[in-house]
Amino acid sequence: MASTTTATATLDEAHVGEMDNVAYVVRCRGTGRRLLVDAAAEPETLLALVDGDLDLVVTTHRHHDHVGALAAVVEATGARTAAGEDDADHLPLPVQQRLAHGDTVRVGDVQLEVVHLRGHTPGSVALVLRDPDGPDHVFTGDSLFPGGVGNTSGDARAFDRLLTDVTERLFDVLDDDTVVHPGHGAPTTLGAERPHLAQWRERGW
Numbered sequence: 001m002a003s004t005t006t007a008t009a010t011l012d013e014a015h016v017g018e019m020d021n022v023a024y025v026v027r028c029r030g031t032g033r034r035l036l037v038d039a040a041a042e043p044e045t046l047l048a049l050v051d052g053d054l055d056l057v058v059t060t061h062r063h064h065d066h067v068g069a070l071a072a073v074v075e076a077t078g079a080r081t082a083a084g085e086d087d088a089d090h091l092p093l094p095v096q097q098r099l100a101h102g103d104t105v106r107v108g109d110v111q112l113e114v115v116h117l118r119g120h121t122p123g124s125v126a127l128v129l130r131d132p133d134g135p136d137h138v139f140t141g142d143s144l145f146p147g148g149v150g151n152t153s154g155d156a157r158a159f160d161r162l163l164t165d166v167t168e169r170l171f172d173v174l175d176d177d178t179v180v181h182p183g184h185g186a187p188t189t190l191g192a193e194r195p196h197l198a199q200w201r202e203r204g205w
Contacts (some may be wrong), residue, residue, distance in 0.1 A: 005029075006131040006133070006134060007029075007131050007133040007134070008028065008029055008030070008109060008110050008129075009026050009027060009029055009107075010029060011025070011026055011027075011181075012024070012025045012049055014042075014046065014049045016040050016045050016069075017040050017041030017042060017065060017068065018041075020185060021038065021040035021065055021066065021184055022040075022181065023036060023046055023049065024036070024038070025037075025049050026110060026129065027052075027107075028107050031109055033053070033107045033108035034052055034107060035055055035056045035057075035105070035107035035110075036073065037060065038057075038059060038060055038067075038183060039057050039059070039069040040066050040068055040069060043073050046069055046073055050077070054078075055080065055107055055108075056079055056097070056105065057073060057074060057081050058099075058125075059095075060083075060084075060125055060126065060127075060142070060183060061084065061087055061121040061123065061143075062090040062091060066183060067091055070092060071092055080096045081094070081096050082096065082098075082099055083095045083099060083125070084100075084116060084123030084124060084125040085100050086122035088123065099116075102114065113127065114127060115128060115138075115169050115170065116165070117162060117165045117169065118158075118162065118165055119149070119150070119152050119158045119162020119163075119165065120143050120152060120158075120162055124150075126138055126140045126144070126170070136175065136177075138170060138174065138179070138180055138181065140181065140182050141182070141183045142182070142184070143162060143166060144166050144170065144180055145180075145184065146180075146182070146186060147193075147196070148196075148200050148205065149163050149166055150162065159204060163197075163200060163201055167197060171190055171193075171194055174190055176189065176191025176194060177190075180193070
């Protein structure tokens, strides 16, 4: 488990499941309230990561490896659920907060911006945490990784849509030191990935 501290929040992560999913807890430093990004697998591990009351579980997208522990975590904590509007009906339990591009979600005093990134799934969302004292942080689910955007199963139109959204809604509006927290594997920064955008478009994946 790794931990990062920002001006307003503490960010903790755990790698779970057979596909090395990364789940993240955002804890408001002022109130202690908690939000979980992707209840992917291993509910006991996730509950230990939360280590307290859980207000909200945000699911970045509908794929099974990102929701495997969702029902168990919600049952154990009573947390509310949130997901992108176009993926919400595909989750294994009701979604209380349907997210659209430009929305915000709150945990205690912390506000996270919702970014709709179409292509990996129709309703994939990322969450941006602004930090006035350091780099911003973005939780990208399976839409952006070190080395490229998420899998679009060979669908050229979906790939173009995803790369366009990632470019216009993340790279064009956030600084290079923004830390990218993907749904699998290691973190990166927008600055590390920016030089490769043209290459990604040319290769088509």
